[in-house]
Amino acid sequence: MMRDVPSDRELMELQTSALFVSDRDGRLRFIREPGYEENELDPAPRLFMGRTPEGNVWRFRHDLPADLVRELEDLCRAEPVLPGFTTAADEPRNAASIRDVLAAHTPITAEERGPAYRVPGGVPVPENVVLISEDNAHLLEAHFPWKITSRASFRFAPIAAAVKQGSAVSICFCARLTQDAAEAGVETAEAFRRRGHAGAAVARWAAAMRQLGRLPLYSTHWSNVASQAVARRLGLVRYGEDWWIA
Incomplete structure (x- = not known):
């Protein structure tokens, strides 16, 4: 039996665990892919942030230097919680500063943002x-x-x-x-x-x-x-x- 629907922040925590393999300190190591051993997985991004109206979730890759993590941690902690849901134009307020910190470490090679959903129960299933x-x-x-x-x-x-x-x-x-x-x-x-x-x-x-x-x-x-x-x-x-x- 499914339990009651988790809160938005809890859902983001669940999704973060589904997206990435992390170490015991919560630092990201790999992009999770079913059926593959860890040595076959692609490395995780250097930074992940999940934004919800109930609070933000952020993680850093395991190989980032401690001083860089502290700087990023301060910026992520200062990121305002969403009053509602964003659109494509509503990037995080501290996005530019976070990019600058990461780019000073090594060049940014990829970046993505997008909405996250849960599938509610009772969605009709066609016969085909x-x-x-x-x-x-x-x-x-x-x-x-x-x-x-x-x-x-x-x-x-x-x-x-x-x-x-x-x-x-x-x-x-x-x-x-x-x-x-x-x-x-x-x-x-x-x-x-x-x-x-x-x-x-x-x-x-x-x-x-x-x-x-x-x-x-x-x-x-x-x-x-x-x-x-x-x-x-x-x-x-x-x-x-x-x-x-x-």
């Missing part, structure tokens, strides 16, 4: 969506053959597939996974986009996660308009914003 197993894995062959053999395949965690003309045309899978939460990964074959298939797959995947006792989470980038449209159509509940810098 199935969970992939050994018995129906052939449904992936036309558009997603890599999912049959990938380390994080349906053998490790559920994959939901929207099926059209005898093939999976959109899939939702566990991009990140812990015992408490799962982060959705979604892919749709190009010819079948903007037809509601992605939302259908997300709905079935979320139901499967809830049956396993995990909170289904969904996040995206501000630049990904199509992904945000899926969230709106499904009625996903936004709890915050993710921001990371590598």
Whole structure:
């Protein structure tokens, strides 16, 4: 049975744990990916901040010097708590200062921001969506053959597939996974986009996660308009914003 819905800040803590492998001091080490050993994982970003109306969550990568961490910690602690939810234009107030500190250490190589959502219970699941197993894995062959053999395949965690003309045309899978939460990964074959298939797959995947006792989470980038449209159509509940810098 799923417990009561956590607070926005608690959801951000759960998502942070799902996104990254951390050490015992809470410092980020790797980007979590189901089915892979730690020595196969990509390094975590140097900074992650999750912003919610109930408080901010921030983490730093394990290899940052102590004096740099202290400087970043002061800036993150001074970052105001959101009075409401941001838009793409509403970057953190201390973003420029944080970038300057990181850039003085080593050049910034990547940066992303975007909304984070939880999938509420009771989202309707269309009939043309199935969970992939050994018995129906052939449904992936036309558009997603890599999912049959990938380390994080349906053998490790559920994959939901929207099926059209005898093939999976959109899939939702566990991009990140812990015992408490799962982060959705979604892919749709190009010819079948903007037809509601992605939302259908997300709905079935979320139901499967809830049956396993995990909170289904969904996040995206501000630049990904199509992904945000899926969230709106499904009625996903936004709890915050993710921001990371590598």
